[in-house]
Amino acid sequence: MADTWEPRIVAFVCNWCTYAGADLAGTSRRTYAPNVRIVRLPCSGRIDPRFILRALEMGADGVLVSGCHPGDCHYTKGNYYARRRYIVFNSLLDFLGIEPDRVRFAWVSAAEGGKWAELVDLTVQAVRALGPLKLFSQEASLPPELEPIEPQKPQSTAPDPRQELALRQTAREMLASGEVELVVGYGRTSFGKVVPFFASSPEQAEELVWNDMCVHNLTTYLTGERPAATGKVAVVVKGCDARAAVGLIQEGQLDRERVKLIGMECHGVQSECGQVADKCTACEVTTPHLCDVLIASDGSVWKTNEAASTPTRFPASDALRSEVQRIASLPREQRLAFWRSELSRCVRCYACRAVCPLCYCQTCAADRTRPQYVTPGCDWRGAFSWGVTRALHVAGRCVGCGECVRACPQGIRLDILQAFLADVVARELGYVAGTNPEALPPLSTFRPDDRQDFIL
Amino acid sequence: MSEKLLLLNDLHSFADALIKSGFSVVAPSKGPGPSRFRRIGSASELLMPDVNTEIPPKEHLFPPTEPLLFFRFHGTDVELLDPPLPAEETVFLGLRPCDAAGIALLDAVFLADPKDSFYEARRSKTTLVSVACTKVGENCFCSAVGLSPHSRTGSDVLLIPVEGGFLTEAVTEKGRTLLEKHSGLFQPTDASTPKPPEVPRSAAPEGLDKDFAELFAAPYWQDAAKRCLGCGACASVCPTCHCFDIVDDSGARGGVRLRCWDACGLELFTRHASGHNPRPNQPARFRQRLLHKFAYSRKSLGRPLCVGCGRCVDTCPVGMDIYEVAVLMSQGV
Numbered sequence: 001m002a003d004t005w006e007p008r009i010v011a012f013v014c015n016w017c018t019y020a021g022a023d024l025a026g027t028s029r030r031t032y033a034p035n036v037r038i039v040r041l042p043c044s045g046r047i048d049p050r051f052i053l054r055a056l057e058m059g060a061d062g063v064l065v066s067g068c069h070p071g072d073c074h075y076t077k078g079n080y081y082a083r084r085r086y087i088v089f090n091s092l093l094d095f096l097g098i099e100p101d102r103v104r105f106a107w108v109s110a111a112e113g114g115k116w117a118e119l120v121d122l123t124v125q126a127v128r129a130l131g132p133l134k135l136f137s138q139e140a141s142l143p144p145e146l147e148p149i150e151p152q153k154p155q156s157t158a159p160d161p162r163q164e165l166a167l168r169q170t171a172r173e174m175l176a177s178g179e180v181e182l183v184v185g186y187g188r189t190s191f192g193k194v195v196p197f198f199a200s201s202p203e204q205a206e207e208l209v210w211n212d213m214c215v216h217n218l219t220t221y222l223t224g225e226r227p228a229a230t231g232k233v234a235v236v237v238k239g240c241d242a243r244a245a246v247g248l249i250q251e252g253q254l255d256r257e258r259v260k261l262i263g264m265e266c267h268g269v270q271s272e273c274g275q276v277a278d279k280c281t282a283c284e285v286t287t288p289h290l291c292d293v294l295i296a297s298d299g300s301v302w303k304t305n306e307a308a309s310t311p312t313r314f315p316a317s318d319a320l321r322s323e324v325q326r327i328a329s330l331p332r333e334q335r336l337a338f339w340r341s342e343l344s345r346c347v348r349c350y351a352c353r354a355v356c357p358l359c360y361c362q363t364c365a366a367d368r369t370r371p372q373y374v375t376p377g378c379d380w381r382g383a384f385s386w387g388v389t390r391a392l393h394v395a396g397r398c399v400g401c402g403e404c405v406r407a408c409p410q411g412i413r414l415d416i417l418q419a420f421l422a423d424v425v426a427r428e429l430g431y432v433a434g435t436n437p438e439a440l441p442p443l444s445t446f447r448p449d450d451r452q453d454f455i456l
Numbered sequence: 457m458s459e460k461l462l463l464l465n466d467l468h469s470f471a472d473a474l475i476k477s478g479f480s481v482v483a484p485s486k487g488p489g490p491s492r493f494r495r496i497g498s499a500s501e502l503l504m505p506d507v508n509t510e511i512p513p514k515e516h517l518f519p520p521t522e523p524l525l526f527f528r529f530h531g532t533d534v535e536l537l538d539p540p541l542p543a544e545e546t547v548f549l550g551l552r553p554c555d556a557a558g559i560a561l562l563d564a565v566f567l568a569d570p571k572d573s574f575y576e577a578r579r580s581k582t583t584l585v586s587v588a589c590t591k592v593g594e595n596c597f598c599s600a601v602g603l604s605p606h607s608r609t610g611s612d613v614l615l616i617p618v619e620g621g622f623l624t625e626a627v628t629e630k631g632r633t634l635l636e637k638h639s640g641l642f643q644p645t646d647a648s649t650p651k652p653p654e655v656p657r658s659a660a661p662e663g664l665d666k667d668f669a670e671l672f673a674a675p676y677w678q679d680a681a682k683r684c685l686g687c688g689a690c691a692s693v694c695p696t697c698h699c700f701d702i703v704d705d706s707g708a709r710g711g712v713r714l715r716c717w718d719a720c721g722l723e724l725f726t727r728h729a730s731g732h733n734p735r736p737n738q739p740a741r742f743r744q745r746l747l748h749k750f751a752y753s754r755k756s757l758g759r760p761l762c763v764g765c766g767r768c769v770d771t772c773p774v775g776m777d778i779y780e781v782a783v784l785m786s787q788g789v
Contacts, residue, residue, distance in 0.1 A: 058707050143488065190784065195775035196683040216774060220685065225723075225737065227682050345489050347520040347692045347717060354687030355773050367724055369703070376703040377521035377714045407773035409511070409689045411489040 014067035016074040024113030032117035033124040045078025062127035080446035097336025106456035143341035151319030153275035162299025171205035223360035239285025243399035243434025244357040263291025314422035352404035399434035462642035471499035507593035512695035528710035558695025560610030595766030668751035681742035690768035691719030
């Protein structure tokens with residue numbers, strides 16, 4: 001088998017430059033390695049990282065992605081968007097333990113038949129040196145035995161009861177005046193558990209609860225078919241939740257005319273048994289930086305929140321940052337083994353998607369079968385397909401509210417992936433998710449001088 | 457009762473003996489992520505939590521993804537290939553009584569005519585050894601669904617922890633055979649053998665045995681299920697949820713037909729190709745889950761499709777509590 005193995009390379013190329021370049025290589029009688037299968041797309045901007053993943057999932061040993069040089073795009077700027085995406089994608093592949101040399105990016109113009117031929121030869125050579133892609137091989141290396149880094153989890157403290165009273169009063173007034181029809185806040189079940197609660201009358205406003213058990217990010221109820229997706233509503237937000245609201249505004253999913261944000265000054269909520277949630281230990285937004293009404297700790301109600309400062313970084317705790325560091329510094333094979341062990345536990349229940357305030361797509365790529373963008377099943381191939389696809393779709397958008405990790409019944413460390421990606425986006429694209437409602441989402445824009453040293 | 461009882465000194469030597477005699481042993485063990493049953497290579501990997509594991513043993517009989525058939529295209533011909541089925545005799549060791557009762561419910565579904573051959577292939581080679589509970593978990597309510605921390609339902613062997621070991625009872629013929637094979641590990645009981653401890657009671661009252669079907673039209677569901685996110689986490693940790701979807705994963709040369717877990721709480725579960733969804737909103741889907749567990753299954757299986765393990769309550773990100781809702785239902789809310 002080993003001596004007959006030939007690298008299988010899939011090339012995704014833009015119609016206007018690289019495809020014409022490949023054509024030129026042919027008409028110029030340039031010979032090059034026959035290992036490549038070309039898939040023609042209108043623009044490199046259309047080459048979704050999902051296509052690349054799917055090629056790898058379906059047995060390609062390497063992938064070549066190519067489009068017009070910067071400035072040459074037939075559609076003016078498709079290749080600039082693509083370039084940003086690949087900065088993130090490339091880093092993620094490496095973090096997952098996949099050799100970056102297997103997925104290569106290049107600008108090839110219609111005049112560069114020679115460059116195309118050389119590029120294919122070089123790629124085949126590089127992949128040949130790496131050997132067959134063993135990403136989905138039956139035998140997996142054992143994951144590294146890592147003792148979890150125990151986060152510092154101080155005990156949470158209950159807020160001043162005056163804050164709860166002020167919240168009820170504010171909600172009551174909003175409902176009584178008709179300013180809103182529904183207030184999404186926290187309430188108690190008949191067993192006393194603190195859960196999301198919907199008050200639709202001034203009387204129900206009295207049942208609202210505010211304490212250190214209010215961990216849920218309620219902005220997830222604002223989209224799709226959820227109870228607060230239509231009509232005039234108010235939603236109770238902590239600083240971390242307000243970051244998600246910022247994301248929704250940026251993406252045109254939250255109408256500020258329709259939705260009022262009741263900001264709560266918050267000094268930490270519990271994730272479990274009295275201990276402060278991990279994200280709270282890295283919190284910069286005890287006072288929400290975006291809200292219409294602010295209810296301070298002492299119960300005072302403010303129509304402005306000028307005191308609040310905009311967050312400056314992804315809310316990753318020290319423990320989470322150390323985890324990212326530790327995984328990143330493992331040898332490649334161990335890194336892959338770690339992610340294989342984590343992601344393979346996925347049973348595709350999609351709880352991560354359901355709780356995520358920014359996963360609002362009407363039809364998720366994972367639910368499509370024609371075409372089947374995401375490999376089905378939750379064996380390692382399927383789990384990889386879904387896990388990596390979702391990580392990429394929320395890259396640069398994830399605000400670190402931690403709901404996906406809290407919801408995952410399999411305890412998969414999605415937070416490590418997202419903290420890593422948030423770092424890449426901050427470093428390379430200069431944006432921190434959930435900070436500026438006016439800004440374009442980092443992957444929906446570009447700078448002409450974005451990094452491209454990895455593009456051949 | 458006492459003459460059937462045997463005394464086992466410790467679980468670890470039993471596990472090792474089983475492995476030595478060629479059984480594949482699946483037991484709660486150490487490993488990444490939530491506590492669960494894994495195939496263990498030696499008794500040193502065994503790790504029994506105080507209460508039930510976070511993930512039930514269901515996945516070892518009814519895997520989240522399972523190939524039903526492989527296909528290969530040869531021109532216009534299609535070649536079908538059967539997936540390999542497990543051949544190993546397996547012992548599930550260290551189940552809690554709710555786990556065994558959960559498997560009994562899966563049996564009632566998958567082994568009813570027509571039998572599910574994939575499930576049967578695994579199940580017929582599996583012996584269930586349970587350990588009675590000495591502690592009640594935070595969200596356990598087995599006594600409310602006709603079970604108890606010492607119930608025998610589904611188990612082939614029940615081990616009741618006592619001082620210095622386990623009182624061992626063969627519940628079925630399969631269990632008796634297993635114990636006879638390893639008789640060296642067991643001693644007969646006598647007057648000096650410690651008596652089984654008092655059965656701990658879960659906080660739950662008994663009697664969720666009403667016919668809830670008339671609750672279908674109750675306005676209550678709109679309220680009760682408003683916060684449900686439809687995430688499906690509950691079904692994924694449920695020891696009795698057994699719905700699945702069948703999908704093909706294929707390429708140019710062939711592929712595989714997979715059966716994957718599905719859940720009635722998910723929007724896609726009932727959506728028709730036309731886009732119409734007969735369960736149009738989350739309350740309707742949540743109601744389906746609850747009524748299937750507590751009403752419809754009484755008609756189809758004669759018992760509730762819930763073993764009171766409390767896992768869905770532990771795992772729900774928005775605090776949906778199946779027991780709370782069942783209590784409210786029983787009060788005719």
